Amino acid sequence: MYRFSSTYSNSNLSYLGVLLLPLLLLSQIPFQLVSCGNIVQFLPGFEGPLPFVLETGYVGVGEGEDVQAFYYFIESENNPKEDPLMLWLTGGPGCSALSGLVFEIGPLAFRYEEYNGSLPNLVLRPHSWTKVSNIIFVDLPVFTGFTYARTESVAQRSDSSLAHQVHQFLRKWLVDHPKFLSNEAYIGGDSYSGIPIPAIVQEISQGNKEGLQPWINLQGYLLGNPVTTRTEKNYAIPFAHGMGLISDELYESLQKNCGGEYINVDTKNVLCSRDLNSYSEAISGLNTAHILDLKCEWLDNEISWRRSLIKKDQSKFLNTHLKLPPLNCRSYAYFLCAYWANDDNVRKALHIHKGSIGKWHRCNYNVPNKIDISSSFEYHVNLSKKGYRSLIYSGDHDLTVPFLATQAWVRSLNYSIVDDWRQWRINDQVGGYTRTYSNRMTFATVKGGGHTAPEYKPEECFTIYSRWISNMAL
Incomplete structure (x- = not known):
């Protein structure tokens, strides 16, 4: 769920400059206690009241708060006062937090059933990470999901601006939610988020050191199938050879x-x-996200398709370039998600600002992204020195960001091994393999997992996360 391409060249901004500028700007922002969220008790497509606490809202970030960052916050279903608080970013850049919520680690999922023109149905996901933690799903960078810009001047995306905005978002959100100030905080995400998240953690850490308020009880970070050095494709060929491709x-x-x-x-x-x-x-013909999964065409023209089906005008539908994936294709649920998120009643229930965006896209790649963090490796080095915990996991059938690439940069950190390569198990079966280093970094593979791992192996990934977040060995 990421793309390397960009219409911008790499910036020559120094590491120090990238780090200090947002802190100087952030220190000038007066944090005022203003309500930014609304509790959602019912969602169209879900039968009855939600059995967990869902809050949605916006937090203004950037100069003049011209970026209105939308979020979904779900309280822990266990003990929200004491369970960790995690901020989650989906990859892309430009993939909505709703994708992470309903396809990866959240408590809701779409029921796989043939679309008939009515609103898709939601069901509970048994292996939601909200069973053990509070999670904020954030639509960033700008023009991701329901996040929008109020002025054209803030419409440009970049890796560093994303890091600055997430940092600012979290401090502002905590001002509005003071009961979570003492909770252990983690930053998590997958795929392309492997680039900005280490920078976000570094910036939050530096902000704490500089005395920015509110203080964030930052403990570490976790990354799934992460882009890190942008050279991951060099490992695709050794992976393909090892898999017999x-x-x-x-x-x-x-x-x-x-x-x-x-x-x-x-x-x-x-x-x-x-x-x-x-x-x-x-x-060719393989699904690089998971080499064993079906390769199904997915075109982001769901609304046109929906109208054709509702009108029962099959000839018009068949004459377009759209191709309906079979019901057993993973992309079928992506279509359902787009129908759901673009429904007026759904937007009303989520308290979306009317007229703020047009069509909702699961992933919006149409906005150029300036690459000014060429690699996140040095951030990992610095965070290791500061003693933050980290969990890095990879689906072992992912050809998009092969586990070999992730394993290589983790190994090149040159930290001693405290728990050597071994199986981790679930239900008396091998769930994957893991190794832990002296810098408090744990690396794990998920057997049978793809890009990204929780989408393909939700129970296994929940097991990894719940053990790690509780400071238990995998």
């Missing part, structure tokens, strides 16, 4: 002709380009 001969030729570098290959390197074409042909 390409031949020994092609792998050896790729190594020889490309030298292990498969990104931005020199066009003059004819032999490498030839081998890469052979590799692309070999994996």
Whole structure:
């Protein structure tokens, strides 16, 4: 759930400059106690009152609060006063927090049933991470989900601005929710969020050190299937070879002709380009998010499709470029989600500002993103020195961000091993493998998991999270 492409080149901002500028700006912002949320007791598509506390609202961030960041907050179903508080970002950049809520770690999911023109139905998810923690799902960066900009000047996305806005969001949100000030705080996310989250944690830590208020009881962070160095694609070919997707001969030729570098290959390197074409042909037809899952077309034109079905005008539907995925395709639920989120009654129930956005997209890739954090590796180094806990996990069938890539940068931190490579188990079965380092970082694979792991293996990922968040060994 991420894209590397950008219409902007890398910035030459120094690490110190990126860190200190937002802190100077943040220190000038008067935090006023103003209500920013509304309790939602009923949701269209869900039968009866919600059996958990859901709050939705906006927090203004940026200069003049011109970015109105939308959030879903769900209290822990266990002990909200004492359970940890986690802020969760979905990847992209530009994928809505609702995607994380209903497809990955939240307490709701869409019922898989054929769409008939009525509102899709919601059901409870048994392995929600809200069983053990309070979670704030945030729609950031700008133009993600229901988050909108009030002026054109703040419409540009960048990695560093996302980090600054999330930092500001959390401090403001805590001012409005003082009963959670003492709770242990964590920042979590997956996929592309592996780039901004370490920077967010670093910025919050520095803000605490500088005396910014309110103080945040920051304890650590967690990342799933994370982009980190932006060189993850170099590990796709070794992964594909290990999984039996390409031949020994092609792998050896790729190594020889490309030298292990498969990104931005020199066009003059004819032999490498030839081998890469052979590799692309070999994996064509596979779902890179999960190499065992069905590859189903998904086009973000759900509303047009819906109107065609409601009108029962099948000829019009069939003459378009849309393709309806089979009910057993994972992308079918993405269609259902878009219908649901674009329904007027749903928006009213969620207290969406009327007229603030047009069509809701699960992932909005149409806004350029300036890449000014080329790698988050150095942030991990600094956070390790500060002693923050971290959990890094990967689905072991993910070709998009292969676990080999994540394992490589974790290993290159060069910390000693305190709990060596071993199985972690669930229901007397192997759930994956794990290793823990002296910098309080735990790395884990999820057997059978894809990109991202909780979407494919919810019970296994809940087990990992619930053990880790409780300071237990996996």
